[in-house]
Amino acid sequence: MQRIKLLVEYDGSNYHGFQWQKNAKSIQGEIETAIFKLIGLETRIISAGRTDTGVHALGQVVVFNTLSSIPPDRWSWALNSVLPEDIRILVSSLVEASFHPRFDAVSKLYNYRIYRPVIGQTMVRNYAWCLSEFLDIDLMNEAAAYIIGEHDFASFCASGSSVKDYVRRVSQCYLVEKDAYIDFFIEANGFLYNMIRIIMGLLVEVGRRNIPPARVKEIILAKDRRLASITAPPNGLYLLEVKY
Amino acid sequence: MQRIKLLVEYDGSNYHGFQWQKNAKSIQGEIETAIFKLIGLETRIISAGRTDTGVHALGQVVVFNTLSSIPPDRWSWALNSVLPEDIRILVSSLVEASFHPRFDAVSKLYNYRIYRPVIGQTMVRNYAWCLSEFLDIDLMNEAAAYIIGEHDFASFCASGSSVKDYVRRVSQCYLVEKDAYIDFFIEANGFLYNMIRIIMGLLVEVGRRNIPPARVKEIILAKDRRLASITAPPNGLYLLEVKY
Numbered sequence: 001m002q003r004i005k006l007l008v009e010y011d012g013s014n015y016h017g018f019q020w021q022k023n024a025k026s027i028q029g030e031i032e033t034a035i036f037k038l039i040g041l042e043t044r045i046i047s048a049g050r051t052d053t054g055v056h057a058l059g060q061v062v063v064f065n066t067l068s069s070i071p072p073d074r075w076s077w078a079l080n081s082v083l084p085e086d087i088r089i090l091v092s093s094l095v096e097a098s099f100h101p102r103f104d105a106v107s108k109l110y111n112y113r114i115y116r117p118v119i120g121q122t123m124v125r126n127y128a129w130c131l132s133e134f135l136d137i138d139l140m141n142e143a144a145a146y147i148i149g150e151h152d153f154a155s156f157c158a159s160g161s162s163v164k165d166y167v168r169r170v171s172q173c174y175l176v177e178k179d180a181y182i183d184f185f186i187e188a189n190g191f192l193y194n195m196i197r198i199i200m201g202l203l204v205e206v207g208r209r210n211i212p213p214a215r216v217k218e219i220i221l222a223k224d225r226r227l228a229s230i231t232a233p234p235n236g237l238y239l240l241e242v243k244y
Numbered sequence: 245m246q247r248i249k250l251l252v253e254y255d256g257s258n259y260h261g262f263q264w265q266k267n268a269k270s271i272q273g274e275i276e277t278a279i280f281k282l283i284g285l286e287t288r289i290i291s292a293g294r295t296d297t298g299v300h301a302l303g304q305v306v307v308f309n310t311l312s313s314i315p316p317d318r319w320s321w322a323l324n325s326v327l328p329e330d331i332r333i334l335v336s337s338l339v340e341a342s343f344h345p346r347f348d349a350v351s352k353l354y355n356y357r358i359y360r361p362v363i364g365q366t367m368v369r370n371y372a373w374c375l376s377e378f379l380d381i382d383l384m385n386e387a388a389a390y391i392i393g394e395h396d397f398a399s400f401c402a403s404g405s406s407v408k409d410y411v412r413r414v415s416q417c418y419l420v421e422k423d424a425y426i427d428f429f430i431e432a433n434g435f436l437y438n439m440i441r442i443i444m445g446l447l448v449e450v451g452r453r454n455i456p457p458a459r460v461k462e463i464i465l466a467k468d469r470r471l472a473s474i475t476a477p478p479n480g481l482y483l484l485e486v487k488y
Contacts, residue, residue, distance in 0.1 A: 011366040058363055086366050119302055122255040122330045123371055179423075 001065050004075050005095040006031075006045075008060040011086040013126040013235070018051045018060070027051070030087055031062065037082045039068045048101040048242040049108065052194075054234035056127070059090075059109075059241040061101040101242065107171060108191065109241040112184040112200045112232065120180070128181065129200075129236040135207035137177050143206040143213035146220065147173040147186070147199060154223040156202075158194035158231070166192060166223070175203070185240075200232035245309050248319050249339040250275075250289075252304040255330040257370040257479070262294045262304070271295070271331060275306065278326045283312045292345040292486040293352065296438075298478035300371070303334075303353075303485040305345040345486065351415060352435065353485040356428040356444045356476065364424070372425065373444075373480040379451035381421050387450040387457035390464065391417040391430070391443060398467040400446075402438035402475070410436060410467070419447070429484075444476035 008031070016024035020032070028045060035043045048061040070078055075092035083089070114135070115121065115128035124130065147170050154166040172187035184203065186196055202219070205211045211229070219227045252275070260268035264276070272289060279287045292305040314322055319336035327333070358379070359365065359372035368374065391414050398410040416431035428447065430440055446463070449455045455473070463471045 009363060009366050011369075056367060085369055088366050090363060119253060119334065122253050122332050123300060125255075125329055127367055 001067055001097070002072065003063055003065050003095050003097050003099060004072055005093050005099065005101070006062040006064075006075065006079070006089050007091040008062050009058050009088045009090055010056060010060065011126075012051060012054050012056045014086060015053065017053045017055070018047055018049075018057075027057075027060075027087060030084060031079070034079050034082045035064065035066075038070070038078050039066065041066075041068075046101055048105050049191075049239070051237075051239055052234050054126070055237045055239070056235075057239040060239055061105075061242045063095060063099060063101050065097075104244055105242050107187050107189050107243045108239065109172070109185065109187040109243065110191075110196050111238045111240050112186070112196060113236045113238070114182040114184070114204075115180055115236075116182065117180050126235050129204075129233055131204065133208065135182065135204065136209060137175055137182060137207065139209065139213055140175050140182075140203045140207040143203055143211075143216045144173045144175060144184075146213070146216040151220050152223050153192055153195055153220070155219045155225055155227050156195045156198045157192035157225055158198065158228075159225065161193035163192060168192065168195075173199075187243075194231055196237060197232040197234065198228045200236070201230035202228065204232065205229045245311055245341070246316065247307055247309050247339050247341050247343060248316055249337050249343065249345070250306040250308075250319065250323070250333050251335040252306050253302050253332045253334055254300060254304065255370075256295060256298050256300045258330060259297065261297045261299070262291055262301075271301075271304075274328060274331055275323070278323050279308065279310075281326045282314070282322050283310065285310075285312075290345055292349050293435075293483070295481075295483055296478050298370070299481045299483070300479075301483040304483055305349075305486045307339060307343060307345050309341075348488055349486050351431050351433050351487045352483065353416070353429065353431040353487065354435075354440050355482045355484050356430075356440060357480045357482070358426040358428070358448070359424055360426065361424050370479050373448075373477055375448065377452065379426065379448065380453060381419055381426060381451065383453065383457055384419050384426075384447045384451040387447055387455075387460045388417045388419060388428075390457070390460040395464050396467050397436055397439055397464070399463045399469055399471050400439045400442045401436035401469055402442065402472075403469065405437035407436060412436065412439075417443075431487075438475055440481060441476040441478065442472045444480070445474035446472065448476065449473045 020028040045064045072094035076089040113128040121130040150169040170188040262271045264272040289308045316338035320333040357372040365374040394413040414432040
């Protein structure tokens, strides 16, 4: 038995999220179907985390066990030959039987992209949040700094989540303006349901000067999800890297 | 009767080109349907030029005549409310009854994008030619310089074209490498069928050092379409601007 680790990139636009679903296309479903096409055996994969409908990944991590004789580093090539072109295996490798992509992860790094120009939106509409209005990026970065550190993020968790512990440690949280984009980067040891999109929505409200940066600190301390502002759309969000 | 000019942007990924087709989705079909939804009258539009399946536009120009009382500058807003989100009217305005978007055009400017990194291709696969291999951009620019000027471009016209006169005047032809992209720009008073994609294919062969730059001059002089090399895929091509 070999345990194979895959570094996976996908365009989430055409999928109902990572997780397998009975009547909808999912990234998990496509990868499991691809493995079945290669070896003729139903194989369950485990990922570092789910991504929602429309969310993308440049560095999702997936593992599965197999008795197949396909060499570990050739799985990427083999899977890419049968996967749809919006899912690519960047690297495949052998890992220890004890490796777990979610439990062993130390942190995850996400990127959220905001596209600024009025022109070109038809081309990026699935890959960024198109916001051409004025945004004060200095105020947004001032607000983002309050997110860094270990906090109870209950105010930033969408309803429908079953978690009991809302404490997470955010190690990076900042925005960079470059050419046509504002890129938001956030790294943490874990994220609550919709946490990044709720933070992004709040930061945009700060950028619009509708909310002062210091209000972010108050919202964290309130631990009240009703205070959360708009939720940013999923299409600007990218899972960049899972760190081990 | 008013003649309305539209500046149109579209993501061509989901369309079988600009021109109306009986059993396939086209940009023209979508815009004519949108006009019908607004005023209830079948209205024919005329464009500055057709774009092929998968080709995009940031500055297509379209006109139509109408008796509608919709103010000229409000047509963009009205059409965007009924058009699919991958087609946007950037500007609408009143033009003289004699204005013709194709015959009055002095030149057209196109951009062809090549995406270089191995990572991120799933996201740009419909918007650029993904080529991660070595490309010598200096050689490519040396070759591109031979394209500039008035030439008989018979060697760069795909079969199936009905034109008799292959002479076109190219005023700009160069490549720029920036971040993840090589951007090719070409401006001419007109283009033959697949001309830009054939030139792009040839320049990539030069970049691969399979063909010396001076060979481009020989191919122009030969006026033989069989000499044309690979044709670049449509998805990297953008109609940027029609100049009047």
